[in-house]
Amino acid sequence: MPEGHVIHRLARTLEDRFLGQTLMVSSPQGRFAREAALLDGHQLACAEAAGKQLFLHFDLEDPRHIVFIHLGLIGKFHVKPWTEPVGAVRLRIATEDWAADLHGPQWCRLITEEEQDAALAKLGEDPLRADADPERLWPRVHRSRRSIAAVLMEQGYFAGVGNIYRAETLFRLGISPERPCSELSHEEFLAIWEDLVGLMAEGVRAGRIDTVRPEHTPEAMHRPPRVDDHGGEVYVYRRAGQPCWVCGEPIRTRVLNGRNLFWCPRCQHCP
Incomplete structure (x- = not known):
């Protein structure tokens, strides 16, 4: 989708x-x-x-x-x-x-x-809309006992966010997908929101999803570019079993609410 x-x-x-x-x-x-x-x-x-x-x-x-x-x-x-x-x-x-x-x-x-x-x-806050307000969303997120990975996919919370942005933002911020929303700090929540705003705005501009930082691009790492139907350079999405670009640990995957979840167990360990 x-x-x-x-x-x-x-x-x-x-x-x-x-x-x-x-x-x-x-x-x-x-x-x-x-x-x-x-x-x-x-x-x-x-x-x-x-x-x-x-x-x-x-x-x-x-x-x-x-x-x-x-x-x-x-x-x-x-x-x-x-x-x-x-x-x-x-x-x-x-x-x-x-x-x-x-x-x-x-x-x-x-x-x-x-x-x-x-x-x-019926929709939550859309990171790409000018009328979005993360502070309206924060109390609802913070009250939830569900994992942040589950809530990020709920359109009634984060409108427009899908599986790729969910996986990539959590990796970029070093947040375990298993973290209950109620354990997130306000600063962590705002970091998630701001990262989504930046990544999704770049997706609108470029017409593809690129999430890797400059030091992890194929050119910087002297590696082949990603070959995938979804395109774009990513850290964990659809990279199960491949080494993490940051620490080398194999990327893991499991099914969460009917969708494949991807994460690095070392970079995103629970505190």
Whole structure:
């Protein structure tokens, strides 16, 4: 599932290509045809990302004028120079020169502003949003007896954070994934938040996740670059059994709440 930086980068791209233009909106697949017909011929007012969710606001007076998209595990939203649609395109937004085709989303709905407010209310704080406030989140995190690794994956706490950012931030700060949230200090919590803000903002800029510090890049360590479908240079994510770039200890993995967790037992030992 795409992490939050992907959705924020997508929102920026959609605004760059389509903002303020009269658009051709359609559903070649047919499953969003009635809603697309209402939007056809209107303008995109803004594209807003929140966590892993995307909200496309159109300039209709009708209350239902926001397209609510969640890509889920297999969804893709490609923005490209105009071509004929290929495959099962749920939603197409196009001009004469550009097209954005949505394939296989978990959902694509036309909603009201009130329904958007309700959806946003279910999310926690998004490190990439200007209106995020870690101090609103801190009391809830500190009350939890669950591990920080578990809570970091909860969208009701850290919106937009996924498995890669969870594993990498904890490694970078030397925090054991097993630490109960209630044992974290306020300073440790803020360090996690600030690291996520920096890493995820860089992910938006670069379009990939890179988490290693300058001294641990392939060039600095004279090692081959990482070869992985997810791309990017990382410390522990999907590196189980390989040596830690910092201490040489083999990276470990186990399943936590249905997702693979990765960590270094030496660099992230419990205090």
